[in-house]
Amino acid sequence: xxxxxxxxxxxxxxxxxxxxxxxxxxxxxxxxxxxxxxxxxxxxxxxxxxxxxxxxxxxxxxxxxxxxxxxxxxxxxxxxxxxxxxxxxxxxxxxxxxxxxxxxxxxxxxxxxxxxxxxxxxxxxxxxxxxxxxxxxxxxxxxxxxxxxxxxxxxxxxxxxxxxxxxxxxxxxxxxxxxxxxxxxxxxxxxxxxxxxxxxxxxxxxxxxxxxxxxxxxxxxxxxxxxxxxxxxxxxxxxxxxxxxxxxxxxxxxxxxxxxxxxxxxxxxxxxxxxxxxxxxxxxxxxxxxxxxxxxxxxxxxxxxxx
Amino acid sequence: xxxxxxxxxxxxxxxxxxxxxxxxxxxxxxxxxxxxxxxxxxxxxxxxxxxxxxxxxxxxxxxxxxxxxxxxxxxxxxxxxxxxxxxxxxxxxxxxxxxxxxxxxxxxxxxxxxxxxxxxxxxxxxxxxxxxxxxxxxxxxxxxxxxxxxxxxxxxxxxxxxxxxxxxxxxxxxxxxxxxxxxxxxxxxxxxxxxxxxxxxxxxxxxxxxxxxxxxxxxxxxxxxxxxxxxxxxxxxxxxxxxxxxxxxxxxxxxxxxxxxxxxxxxxxxxxxxxxxxxxxxxxxxxxxxxxxxxxxxxxxxxxxxx
Numbered sequence: 001x002x003x004x005x006x007x008x009x010x011x012x013x014x015x016x017x018x019x020x021x022x023x024x025x026x027x028x029x030x031x032x033x034x035x036x037x038x039x040x041x042x043x044x045x046x047x048x049x050x051x052x053x054x055x056x057x058x059x060x061x062x063x064x065x066x067x068x069x070x071x072x073x074x075x076x077x078x079x080x081x082x083x084x085x086x087x088x089x090x091x092x093x094x095x096x097x098x099x100x101x102x103x104x105x106x107x108x109x110x111x112x113x114x115x116x117x118x119x120x121x122x123x124x125x126x127x128x129x130x131x132x133x134x135x136x137x138x139x140x141x142x143x144x145x146x147x148x149x150x151x152x153x154x155x156x157x158x159x160x161x162x163x164x165x166x167x168x169x170x171x172x173x174x175x176x177x178x179x180x181x182x183x184x185x186x187x188x189x190x191x192x193x194x195x196x197x198x199x200x201x202x203x204x205x206x207x208x209x210x211x212x213x214x215x216x217x218x219x220x221x222x223x224x225x226x227x228x229x230x231x232x233x234x235x236x237x238x239x240x241x242x243x244x245x246x247x248x249x250x251x252x253x254x255x256x257x258x259x260x261x262x263x264x265x266x267x268x269x270x271x272x273x274x275x276x277x278x279x280x281x282x283x284x285x286x287x288x289x290x291x292x293x294x295x296x297x298x299x300x301x302x303x304x305x306x307x
Numbered sequence: 308x309x310x311x312x313x314x315x316x317x318x319x320x321x322x323x324x325x326x327x328x329x330x331x332x333x334x335x336x337x338x339x340x341x342x343x344x345x346x347x348x349x350x351x352x353x354x355x356x357x358x359x360x361x362x363x364x365x366x367x368x369x370x371x372x373x374x375x376x377x378x379x380x381x382x383x384x385x386x387x388x389x390x391x392x393x394x395x396x397x398x399x400x401x402x403x404x405x406x407x408x409x410x411x412x413x414x415x416x417x418x419x420x421x422x423x424x425x426x427x428x429x430x431x432x433x434x435x436x437x438x439x440x441x442x443x444x445x446x447x448x449x450x451x452x453x454x455x456x457x458x459x460x461x462x463x464x465x466x467x468x469x470x471x472x473x474x475x476x477x478x479x480x481x482x483x484x485x486x487x488x489x490x491x492x493x494x495x496x497x498x499x500x501x502x503x504x505x506x507x508x509x510x511x512x513x514x515x516x517x518x519x520x521x522x523x524x525x526x527x528x529x530x531x532x533x534x535x536x537x538x539x540x541x542x543x544x545x546x547x548x549x550x551x552x553x554x555x556x557x558x559x560x561x562x563x564x565x566x567x568x569x570x571x572x573x574x575x576x577x578x579x580x581x582x583x584x585x586x587x588x589x590x591x592x593x594x595x596x597x598x599x600x601x602x603x604x605x606x607x608x609x610x611x612x613x614x
Contacts, residue, residue: 090541090574097428117510118537122406122429124509161353164602201429203424205405211518211543230425234397241542245551267397 001298002041003181003280006034006054008064008292009174010226010272015304024306026063026292033057033304034294035176047087047180047188047222048086054178055082055105055190062084062144064292065174067103070142070145070194075201078142079210079285080194082108087187087216095206096121101129102137105192108208110134118210147197154198176208177224179216179276187278189214189222196229205229218278220245221252227264227271227293235263241275252277260285308605309333309348310488310587313341313361315371315599316481317533323539328546330612333370333599338610340364341601354487354495354529355393357415361485362412364496365539369451371599372481374410377449378502382508384450387501388515389415394494394523403428403517409444412499415515419439425517454504460586482514484531488582494585496521496529497547503536506532510554512536518546525585527552528559534571541568548582552586559584567592578586585610 008030018026023294047052059067070078079220082104093112096119101107110132111120120128129136177191191214193207205227206213213229213291215238216222223238237259244255256275264271265287272286272291282295315337325333344361352360354430366374377385389402389411400419405428408414417439418427427435438445483497498521513520513536520536522545523529530545545564551562563582571578573595579593581600588603600608 018396030553031380065367092541115507116537117507119511119516120507120509121511123511128507128509133493200422200424200431200435202427202429202435204426204428207473209426209516209518210540211516215543230423233425233517234392236522236543236546238551239518239546243547243554247550247554272402299604 001181001282002038002049002183003275003276003282003297004034004041004054004178005274005284005295006178006293007057007060007150007226007272007274008176008223010286010288010291011270012288013290014197018186023084026305027061027303030060030292030294034296034303036133039297041101041180041182044183045166047182047186050180050182051178051190052084052105052109055176055192056103058176059103059105059192063180063193066177066192068142069144070135071147071174071197073195074155074198076151076155076176077201078194079201080104080192081204082192083208083210083214084108084112084190085188085210085216085221086220092118092210094119094210095125096204096208097202098125098129099139099298100136102135102141105190106143107134112184117304119208144204150197175226176276177225177226179222179274181276181278181280185218187216187218187222187276189216189224193223206232206237209233211236213238215239215242217242221275221277223273225271225273228269231269232271235267235269237264237273241273245285252281252283256283256285260287308488308587309345309465309490310604311341311344311348311357311485311581311601312581312588312589312591312602313337313365313485314531314579315365315483315583317578317595317598318541319591319595320597324612333612334610335369336570337370337601340372341603341610342441344487345603348487348489351490354493355391356486356487356571357489358485358495358497359391359412359416362483362499363410364413366410366499367447371483372501373499374452375449375484376454378454378481378504380508381462381464381505383458384508385501386508387411387499388511389418389499390515390517390521391497391522392495394448394515394529394578397524399425401426401517401519403511403515404509405432405436406442407433407445408443409448414441425502426515438591439513457504482533486529486531486581488583488585488587492525492585494523494525494529494583496523496531498531513539513544516540520545521528522546524549528582528584530580530582532578532580535576538574538576539578542551542574543578544580557587559590559606563590563592567594572578
């Protein structure tokens, strides 16, 4: 059994603001990404390789708020975060506040495999990227006129916005992630984000935090979250799904449903998560009107934006 | 019922390397800190105020690897991390990689109370400190000849050391933390650290990560950890104690004992934690030869270093 699921962010996606052309572009990007990563799994790629590949493909797309499509912070700069975790041995890597790394998820993986640390941030993370031979990109690569207008619209206010909150005619959404089960029975999760438009410089959300936005453990599941990062941190969301399965004996669907539709909804924490368990079951839960998502198993393929 | 516990780091403290004078100094500092914070609780201070106060006192002491006594990273700089969390509403604040903030725990509290974010790092965190009126300190304040020699001894090697691993005649230990229960039944936890000697620039450990090194929830307990940060991150240690109590129905002692002496020991993750539950019970667990620690309740006062 192999299985993969991806997300490209959750939020208040208004159908009237998503042109048919945009919707088609998102559906196409999500479907192509999940198919490519699934094919890799079929060819024997590890879950770790598959989630890194899927996240890289979305980081490289300007459609998603991660890597190339990252939003602007309050200083008009990009600050990207990412994490990756292997369920087989709990090894993990994470980076935060990098601005010239083409694929933050690959830097997170290098931190995991080539350093003694789990989490590197800022200039130190970029120095490590150079030493580890990670591909860099210049400012122009990350510049996107839509993102820049988004930022200009709220710059000077105190508002930090999930990018879907910015009232422009077209809206884009934050965070990408992937979870997978490979032919060896190993689980993995990865998450990457460009953060919140106009966020304070130095703000770190849940995405790169092991246990909050990203978690994988072969005994239970792999999880990647998207949503209001501050609230997801306080609720240690990804690890909570694991604990409900491991300590309470819930199924993947029960645990995800409880966390998203009960705990997070009661806490007014908007967002969602994707997860896969060790049997290959997939869960795609969100308490917002939409979540960019796709999944593929030997018996099912599915791509959707709205509920 | 009120209750407070503090730690000043866990590790391989060798009795032969701790002079009687040093041992007396540690015992005195720990006892004074726990008594001062306890007295504040008696006078109606919140658990949040008490843990901030206790951590500040230890940050101000050159004896502990936090604030003033922080170790040097691989670049010969100080990089400090801290977090604080309130069990009553899960509000939390955390900072990482700050180098000119006198009391990182107070900056963490300001992030919690005066920003829309939970976690700020690096230059952005320091900019916020200035705006929030947090006291800064210059490089001289953080300079300590012992710490500098510690760093010089392993600089140029790839080794990042918990400060107790540095083979000097006198050894000091990383991380400080506090947990408390106040008269209103609210729990709080705080942790602060100067990191690992010669760590890569930008490395973030478990201390400032909500759920890993620091967690508080009125439904169960407040926890502050100390130990090998990378492994504590992977095991989401502080939140794990909560989950074992909340989902499995374990007592505070059962949960802490299981996490420290079973899970962490099996994972070769050296360290310990302090915790207090909503009934005021205190737990001080570590799988190393020693942990600088103290606790005080209406019926008990205790300070110790070794097992």
